[in-house]
Amino acid sequence: MHIALIGASGQAGARILQELARRGHSVTAIARDPARIAAAPGVTAVAGDLFDQAALAERLAGNAAVISAVHFTASDPEKLIGAVRQAGVPRYLVVGGAGSLEVAPGKRLLDSPDFPAAYRAEAEGGAAFLTRLRQEKALDWTFLSPSADFHAGERTGRFRLGTDQLLVAADGRSHISFEDFAVALVDEVEAPRHSRARFTVGY
Secondary structure (H helix, E strand, C coil): CEEEEECCCCHHHHHHHHHHHHCCCEEEEEECCHHHCCCCCCEEEEECCCCCHHHHHHHHCCCCEEEECCCHHHCCHHHHHHHHHHHCCCEEEEECCCCCCEEECCEEHHHCCCCCHHHHHHHHHHHHHHHHHCCCCCCEEEEEECCCEEECCCCCCCCEEECCECCCCCCCCCEEEHHHHHHHHHHHHHCCCCCCEEEEEEC
16 A cells, blocks of 8 residues: 655654554655655655645655654644645544543543643644544544553554543553554554544553
């Protein structure tokens, strides 16, 4: 499958790129500095400006799906969504945030009194992005939220999926590795189960 990956040099993006390459997909890997994108079979590294919608659309054209793995505070949802639509790519998958997941009915993680102030702007940006996607009529979108602790780790292939509620493991932790997140996301690319929906992954 031909897939465009925006943010291919970031923590999550690099692992998603590895997973796509591992499974034999052809990837247009987009980053501000393409020199930071790891070389792999089937991967074409290109430069891309998230705020130049027309130029980004040119990079995305001809792919079967687009994945974006970029910080919400460093991007504009309207320009990203607009570029995907302008490129004529039907599927759009987004690396989401955990802040908009519910910890109790009607209560989001980011509404918790002890939610870290350092992550609030990013979490609120992710929640706004999800709200915008839920209004989107043209694209077949998917928003995958990680668990609260999103960290470097191992690719185990063993995890749980959920919908809008934060997943918490038996030991009380809510966590997922970048590597296993990538497995769950590429599984969704290959066999869509969450069309026009948000889902989450955790241990």
